[in-house]
Amino acid sequence: MSSNISKSLNVLIGLTGSVATIKANNLVSDLSSAFSKIGISVNIQIVATESALFFYNKIPNENNCILYTDKDEWSSWNEKGDPVLHIELRKWADCLIIAPLDANTLAKIANGLCDNLLTCIIRAWDPKNPIFVCPAMNTYMYEHPLTSIHISSLLSYFHVIEPISKSLACGDVGVGAMASTPDIARFVSSFFSQPPSSA
Numbered sequence: 001m002s003s004n005i006s007k008s009l010n011v012l013i014g015l016t017g018s019v020a021t022i023k024a025n026n027l028v029s030d031l032s033s034a035f036s037k038i039g040i041s042v043n044i045q046i047v048a049t050e051s052a053l054f055f056y057n058k059i060p061n062e063n064n065c066i067l068y069t070d071k072d073e074w075s076s077w078n079e080k081g082d083p084v085l086h087i088e089l090r091k092w093a094d095c096l097i098i099a100p101l102d103a104n105t106l107a108k109i110a111n112g113l114c115d116n117l118l119t120c121i122i123r124a125w126d127p128k129n130p131i132f133v134c135p136a137m138n139t140y141m142y143e144h145p146l147t148s149i150h151i152s153s154l155l156s157y158f159h160v161i162e163p164i165s166k167s168l169a170c171g172d173v174g175v176g177a178m179a180s181t182p183d184i185a186r187f188v189s190s191f192f193s194q195p196p197s198s199a
Contacts, residue, residue, distance in 0.1 A: 008041040009192065012093035013065075014118045017051025018136040020100035020178035024056060027099055028063040030185035038193045047089065047118045049105065073117040086120035095129055096121065097188060099161075100136030100178045103147065109133075110150035127157065132188055134161045139174030161187050 011031060015021045028044055035042045045066045048056050053069065073085045098105070098118070105119065114123040125131060133154060141147060142163060151160060161184055165175045179187075 007039070008043060009035065010092050010094045011042045011044045011188075012089060012096045012121070013044060013046045014096060014098035014101075014121075015046060015048040015052035015056060016098065016100055016102040016105040016118070017049060017054065018100035018102040018178065019055055020134075020136040021048070021052045021055035022059050023100075023178070023181050025059060025063045026181040027097075027184060028065060030181045031097075031188065034182075034185035034189035035192070038189055040189070040192060045089070045092070047121065049116055049118055051102070051104070068117060070117050073120070086117055087124055089117075090121050090124045090126065093121075093129065095188070095192075096125065096131045097134070097184070098131070099134035099181075099184055101133045103135075103137045103141045106133075106135060106147070106150050106154075110153045130159055130191060131157065132159045132161060132184070132191075134178050134184055135163050135176075136178035137163075137176050139172055139176045142174075142176035159187075159191070 013024070013027065015024055024046065031044065032042055044063075045068065047068045050070055068085065068089065076083065076085045108115070108119050109122055112123070114120045122131065135142065135151065137147075154160060161179045163175055164177050164179055165173070166177045167173050
């Protein structure tokens with residue numbers, strides 16, 4: 001692992017209501033490791049939807065990341081002039097990684113809905129900064145025609161890290177499992193290791 005850290009990056013992880021949320025600690029660790037190898041120190045914060053908390057609360061709290069939820073969006077604002085959390089997080093983050101991206105949040109994003117902290121961040125997002133999405137759902141849900149339509153609608157603005165085929169949490173075998181956290185980390189870090197394109 002390289003100790004030659006040349007710059008830092010603010011990374012926001014979005015967790016949604018898929019069982020793959022239990023891999024959040026692994027994702028944080030793998031991202032830190034992958035970026036360190038290319039000389040980048042990452043500051044990671046997490047935003048979780050209400051359904052993601054069902055899974056997130058079942059894992060050890062060992063990633064040392066600040067966790068934001070929908071309750072924080074409302075409790076942080078009292079009067080005109082107070083900071084608005086989804087705007088402040090949008091300003092802070094250099095990139096957003098939604099891993100896992102469940103079918104419900106995928107449909108919300110594809111249709112422009114913003115009814116929670118995470119989707120409000122996405123709606124306010126600076127298009128110059130990348131968003132990486134990692135779909136994760138049951139094979140039947142992934143193979144539904146609407147899923148293909150929704151994912152296709154994201155391709156112009158988002159970097160889609162395709163799900164993989166494996167034995168799913170429900171016991172089914174098929175495509176729909178979130179890509180492995182090392183693969184996600186390599187994909188994202190390689191994006192930032194590329195030299196900027198000339199105008």
